[in-house]
Amino acid sequence: MSTFNTLAFMDQASYLWVRASGHVHAIQLTWVYRREVNLDEIRRTHDALARGIVGRRVEPSRFPGGRHRWVASHDLPGVDIEKPRTRDGIADWFEERAQRPVDPEFGPVWHLGVLPVTDYGTAVTLIASHTVIDGVGLCGAVIDAVTGVEHDFGYPPPGARTRRQALREDARNTFRGLPQVGRALGAVASVAMQNKPSFSRDKTQRPPKLPKAERKKAVVVPTATVYIDLAQWDSRAEELGGSSNALFAGFAARLGERFGRSHPKTGLVTLNYPVNDRTENDLRANALKGMDFAIDPAGVTEDLRGVRAAIKQALVSGEGKFAEQERVFPLTPYVPVSVVSRLPLGAVNAADSPVGCSAFGDIDATVTRIDGAESDYFTVRMVEQNLTADSPEVSSGELYMTSGRVCGKFFISFRAYQPGLSNSKDWLLQQVTETLEEFGLTAFIE
Structure with missing residues (x-):
């Protein structure tokens, strides 16, 4: 039914969200x-990126209900060399x-910038549309570019x-897919019940209703990054009877409680994890x-055994739910734009105020060698553009954390x-800081 360059359904949903909401x-x-880079x-790495997986963009189908396609986009956005700043300006520049x-259809799909840092060294950053590639995929694209894999x-x-x-062609493929659509309609009710919020917030817990003008x-959502010595992180996880993943989950739950994202009756904090399932030669943008x-x-600051068990159980039950x-x-492809624009992308149990966690x-x-040699600090993070106060992503609050182990450090953004x-x-x-x-x-804070 589909061709090799047909967008996966999740990728088409991501594109529809961008067009319906204007948010990226x-x-x-x-x-x-x-040091200087x-x-x-x-x-050279920049030019190689354009010939990799990010060297593509979305070409929408003109047929109602049609599947969108990937087309080549090898345009070079150029390396932006910025005016120097002091060390305390790095985070603001990021x-x-x-x-x-960035735009998945009209471009640029991605861009790369370099910041000389006075009396310190250099900062570099790469931004790419999440509709075109996810975090693991983008790291892989950089590794390929650095190592010369074409x-x-x-x-x-x-x-x-x-x-x-x-x-x-799109009409023919759409009609061939109608039996699949029929089976999908039969699953709507069960999936709706599965994702039904477990509670409704009372008036004291609901975010204040903003005046129309506001x-x-x-x-722009505030961001921050901390770097923790990897040996210290692993040692603390072991002391608490957990693993690195359990310590990250416990940290997220504790911070979520501080941000008022716990269940009003049980006190539990729901953690929402995207789990990567990218395989070799996988051309999906969002292999999640x-x-x-x-x-x-x-009790997570004293014992992580319960958290560790919860993660294992979630990995088993999560397969069936997904x-x-x-x-x-x-x-x-059939969801009206008017409906898409009112829903947060990928929202699951959104009324439960989950804490987003990308581990x-x-x-x-190799991904840290953007200039051919290993950097001192490296991070991956999710960002959002064009948000307003009533955007679904933030209208009920947001807490999202990204973590990784690299360069002898554990980073959390x-x-x-x-x-x-x-x-x-x-x-x-x-x-x-108080949660740490x-x-x-202890951590170095960017």
């Missing part, structure tokens, strides 16, 4: 060097670059099909499955927003 989800990679090598537009995905150039040819005001599980934050959700994916685990150090509060970076860092202290951890 992106992946940001950051590097910090305590090799700009020639960075330019945030500024995170808001520089691909020929065979994507056609934009506009390779005539309008008549495109309509005919709802469309631009919002979702799982969620609830953690009691009360398989059920996949049954409705064929409906994606990358051990990251191949945070995004946090609560309607009606100050939402400053200092406010976020205070909560993070509860776990007996």
Whole structure:
């Protein structure tokens, strides 16, 4: 029914969300060097990226209910060399670059910037549309570019099909897929019940209703990153009877409690994890499955055995839950834009105020060699563009954490927003610092 360059249903859903809402989800990679970088090598890596998996963009189907396709996009956005800043300006520069537009259809799909840092070294950052690639995929693209691995995905150039040819082919494929759509309709009720919120918030827990004039005001969610010595992190996890993953989950639950994201009756905090299932030669942009599980934050600073058991159980039960959700994916091309625009992308149990957690685990150090040699600091984080105060991503608050093990450090990047509060970076860092202290951890804070 489909061709090799047909978007997966999840990727088409991501594209529809961008077009319906105007909001863009992106992946940001950051590097910090305590020296000057090799700009020639960075330019070579930049040019190689354009010939890899990010060298593509979405070409929408003109047939109603049709499947969108990938087309080649080898345009070089260029390496942006910024004016030097001092060391304390690195984090602000990363945030500024995170808001520089990317677009999965019209481009640029990605962009790369370099910041000389006075009396310190250099910062580098890469931003790519999440509709075109996920975090694991983007790290893989950089590794390929750094090591000189080239691909020929065979994507056609934009506009390779005539309008008549495109309509005919897409109509034929759409009609062939109707039995799949019929089966998806039969699964809607069970999936709706599966994702039904477990509670409704009372008036005291609901975010304040904003005046109409305030709802469309631009919002930039505060972010922060901490780096913890990997030996210290692993030692603390072992002391608490857990693993690295369990300590991260416990930390997320404790921080979630601070941000008012616990269940009003049970006190449990729901953690929502995207689980990567990317395989070799996988051309999906978002090779992800979702799982969620609830953690009691009360005792996690003393004992992580319960958290460890909850993660194991979630990995088992999550497979079945996601398989059920996949049954409705064929409906994606038929969802009206008016409906899509009112839903947060990938929301599962959103009324339970989950804490988003992306755990990358051990990251191949090759990805840190953007200039040919290993950086001192590296992170992966999710960013969002074009948000307003009434955007579904933040209208009920947001707490999202990304972690990884690389360069001898455990990094955690945070995004946090609560309607009606100050939402400053200092406010976020205070909560993070106090939570680190509860776990007996020390960190370098970006």
